[in-house]
Amino acid sequence: MINNTYIHIPFCHSKCKYCSFISYCNYKYVDDYFKSLTKEIQHYYKSESQKTLYIGGGTPSSISITKINEIIDMFKFDENDCEITIEINPNDINEKYLSELKSTKINRISIGVQSFNNDILKIIGRKHTGFEAINAIKKLNEAGYKNISLDFIYGLPNQTLENFKNDLKLAINLDISHISLYGLKIDKGCYFYKHKPQNLISEDEQSVYYNYACSFLNKNGFKQYEISNFAKDGYFSKHNINYWHCGSYYGFGTASCGYNGNIRYQNNTNLKKYIENPFEKETEEVLTYNDKLYEAIILGFRMACGVNVKKINSQFNIDFEKKYKKQLEEYKSYIKKNKNGNYYYLTRKGFLLSNCILSEFCDD
Ligand SMILES: C[S@@+](CC[C@H](N)C(=O)[O-])C[C@H]1O[C@@H](n2cnc3c(N)ncnc32)[C@H](O)[C@@H]1O
Ligand code: SF4
Structure with missing residues (x-):
């Protein structure tokens, strides 16, 4: 029985310079992608009631809510206890989007803020300002969303500890419940990998930012419950906790990973290949006793407990x-x-x- 699902939406209007996640800027494939996604879900999903559904990307908020909702409606949910998350980019929030969002079962929002500093946002290729991010959060609050998570990155080019402190101060004064913090990683495939920014801080310096953030957030009511995640009481991410407890989950969409308690698979990472055959796996491995034990230790130690x-x-x-x-x-x-x-x-x-x-x- 699998009660948790991840769905990957691999489209973004532009590519951020630090990002190596699987996403494409060509929206002409959206319709075909959703047809294949629907086929894949129909084929594998066994109608179990879902406790969590996570729609990530890419930029799911750049796709019409109608399309997203058609996918959500394919699932049964544990009505009293389900967490349905969507990743949203600040520039996609407007009155129309919000009123459509309200008509869905989505009850958790994850916003990619990265930084509130406009100069930094520009350097890393984000298409929104800090003000727009704050405005998007306020609009979501007005629409009644309480379970809002913000993503931040530390170690960004031109970022100073003062900038970062300011980001966190602004964040805790907003009506949000969860914060994810990531140290900048420059992996193969992103713009910065080939065009390395001059003024990046070292890993040792990144640890100064991390230490500051952990103390500051803990002091301000955000409990660190995982290496990169902080939340107010009652708002720990159920979806991610299932991963860290080595629970099983479906992964639908290109590049998605899934696990049934025994077999771990990854779908085709190539969009065209996925669209042609959404059932073909790029990798599939049966986990051995040792694999499972090592994973239980690694994931267990990621959590604060x-x-x-x-x-x-x-x-x-x-x-x-x-x-x-x-x-x-x-x-x-x-x-x-x-x-x-x-x-x-x-x-x-x-x-x-x-x-x-x-x-x-x-x-x-
Ligand atoms: C898969 S991304 C999708 C979120 C959404 N599309 C957005 O950008 O707002 C999830 C989060 O991973 C983090 N992230 C992505 N690339 C990163 C990198 N190279 N180093 C550190 N964090 C990164 C960002 O904070 C981002 O919000
Ligand atoms: S960070 Fe988010 S918006 Fe930017 S390219 Fe990656 S997935 Fe797309």
């Missing part, structure tokens, strides 16, 4: 403390045990070194 020792012991028939004695000892200043002794978690310093620390838990 950490790895649940009892759960992992019974799920994998291990003695966690015995099996990983060496690693827990070696990284004891970064991995701590909670008061009740039933969770091991990474400290903030541990979060910053998580890639290095967690690779030591890999058995292969």
Whole structure:
């Protein structure tokens, strides 16, 4: 039984200079894409009631709500307990869009703000201003949305710690419930990869921004519940928590990943190939016992609460403390045990070194 779904909408009006996500600026494929998406959902979805549906991108808000709603209506939902999220770009919010949005079951909004600073927004190729982002949030509030998440990036070209502090200060004074923070990563495929900005800060400097943000947000009512995510009580993202608990999920649309508890797959990342055959997988792998154990450890340590020792012991028939004695000892200043002794978690310093620390838990 799969109760969580991710749907990828791979269209953006323009490409931001830091972004390597799968998205295309050619909207002539939209109709064909939605036909294939519909076929894929009809083929695989077994009518289970969904607890979460996440419509991400790309820029889902650049597509008509009618089209998005036709997809949402293909699913059954747990009416009292469902989280339906859409990613929205600030420049897509207007009165018409809002009134159409209100007629859907969408109850969680994720807005890509990145920064409120206009100079930075321009440099990174965003098509909105800081003022437009604030205005979009206020309009969503007026329309009754409470569950609003903002995405920010730190380490952007020309960004100073002062700029970033200002972004966070502005954010917490808005009527929002969730913040996701990402350190800038320049991956193959984005504009900045070939045209590296001169004035980027180092990873060590990024950690100064991260530390500041963690303390500031925690002080201001946003609990850090995951390495990059902060929320007010009651607003932790159910969709993402399912990922971090190694839950199963459908992934529909080009480049989407899915997991049924045993097999992990990724759909075709090439738009044309996906449109031609939405059933063909680009990759498909059966996870071994070791894969699943390593994943449970990595994802568990991403969360602030950490790895649940009892759960992992019974799920994998291990003695966690015995099996990983060496690693827990070696990284004891970064991995701590909670008061009740039933969770091991990474400290903030541990979060910053998580890639290095967690690779030591890999058995292969
Ligand atoms: C998949 S993107 C889609 C969101 C939406 N299209 C938007 O741009 O507003 C989700 C988030 O990932 C983050 N992101 C994308 N590329 C990034 C990069 N290279 N480094 C750090 N964060 C990145 C941004 O904060 C972005 O809002
Ligand atoms: S950051 Fe968002 S809007 Fe910009 S190109 Fe990537 S997916 Fe599109």
